[in-house]
Amino acid sequence: MTTLNMVKAINAGLRKAMERDPKVILFGEDIGRLGGVFRVTDGLQKDFGEHRVLDAPLAESGIVGTAVGLAMRGYRPVLEIQFDGFVYPGFDQIVSQVAKFHRRMDGALAMPITIRIPYGGGIGAVEHHSESPEAYFAHTAGLRVLTPADPQAAYLTIQQAIACNDPVIYFEPKRRYWDKGEVDESQLALDLKAVADPWRARIVRSGTDVTVACYGPMVRTCLEAAQASTDVSLEVVDLQSLSPIDYETLGSSVERTSRLVVVHEAPMSGGIGAEIAARIGEKYFYALEAPVTRITGFDVPYPASRIEEYFLPDLDRVIDAAERVMRF
């Protein structure tokens, strides 16, 4: 066990993935000598060379589009998009090419591309640096979507994402980058299948009254809410995978608690919470004692940073929602 923050944990995971498979290459803006603006790739170019850790020209469509060709040539590209709001110039390549190539070729070619995107708010940044665009990607068939909540999960899931033969959009909760946690580097083993299944949700805190489904940056917020909630007992489920969503784990929790609150930073309408509410409503209608409730960002462009605290779900809003569903 070592204590690492999430930046260091992902860095360690990338290193392992590169050691395991010589076809793994990293590609992104400023990821070489600088080590990325968040230093996630720090030291990797020095250790693996410029042919495996490549500084890309400043063009996201170029980064994603060339990764398609690299994948066709047998490489396993791991891309870094510098910030959430800068993925859109590459969105066309992701949605029309990366996501659909395998289907288009009747399975003859895979697209084992991992696209790392630091996402979410809470760091006092200027526009385009605080967005949560996960729903766009989860809505796109052919893409898998993962988001780790703590260093241990990050360390494992980044390796599993890279090893996966499907394209994975890997959302890193940037405001949790510097949170420290215990990381067991030994269990990451050579056999990635022997460790926890990345596509399964995790019950990170058991409780009896209300299930709180969350992911990425909101997991810590919801754990803190569960800790602070005196009257209502919260069971916190970290979804981790947003495509596919593990309804088995989530549903069995809801069957026990009969109440569900979904929490995410992204705006409400058309979001992950909407999908979960619909699915749980369809499959677990008779288990529910209250409507599925969503605590999310508002349906507005991410606001100027001095008022972002009013946009972001916090501990109070989560507890308030839990109490509301209890009163229903």
Add this chain to the structure above:
Amino acid sequence: MVDERVGAVQLLTPEGQRVSHPEYDINLSDAEFRGLYRDMVLVRRIDTEATALQRQGELGLWAPCLGQEAAQVGSARAMAPNDFAFPTFREHGVTWCRGVAPLDMLAMLRGVSNGGWDPNVHRCGPYSIVIGAQVLHGVGYAMGVQFDGAEDVAVTYFGDGAMAQGDVNEAFVFAASFSAPVVFFCQNNQWAISQPRDRQSNIQIYERAAGFGFPGVQVDGNDVLAVMAVTRVALDRARTGNGPTLIEAFTYRMGAHTTSDDPTRYRLAGELETWRLRDPIQRLQVYLSRQGIADRSYFDQIEQEGDELAERIRDDVRAMVPPTPESMFEHVYAEPHARMDEQRSEMLEYLSSFEDAAG
């Protein structure tokens, strides 16, 4: 580092020597010369003050334009009042020349707004953050000018890094295709965060124009006179229906990329020293003194004006309070939108529940 400026248009050497160029020249009144000096000094003062304010926690971030004052002031002062500028987040010298109040330049970086001014009042767009996006906007604006039969010109600003973006290259195609009245003003400050220019372009930037079918010119970006002369010609070309020009202003980002950046990780200190000798303000000052256009008392007076401006900024920035929480629902749509009303009420109701609890 190879000095690539061989051939770059220069009218004032780093030593403050006036030189002639076969194609470009400039004649200014003494007042205009002094005006350029004043602009550059005050812009530098705003810039260093903002950098300090970020250190003190008053701003979330700042992208310094240190070293690029001549490129920005020279080009923006060449524009006519009705021309329209499309800047990026580093163009404080451009917004200054377009009459944007220094405090408004800080609004976005203080986190109280995502913009800061009315583009139509200043004929200057917002600080564009998404690299390259505003270059297409500039071309579209110019196409509109052309359709209107008007004589305005759009000037789009971007960096060497932006030369790689699809948007910028598409902007070149559209501008050439429609012969749009636009000036592409690229400040090649040698770096795009940690990436040197040759990662984006393995030929010199101005040379790229030829492939798109319009002229490209490289100018000493630290020579305010040359920048102004070259920009005037490009504006004139556009205004008279001869289409776009790409200007590469060869300059240097003397500061960090932003206040969050640590350039010692990727570039050598010696480079900065070389460029200090080419300081854009210094050389104009030498020239003005030698020509007797301005003297010590004038320079002191501008220095003092800078001090006063900086003091005002320091005082006023603290008074820039955050907007109300519910303001986030304003201007999302230009027309009434039910969802905004609904969510605004929900937010206000929730916030007032704390007051009830407290009261």
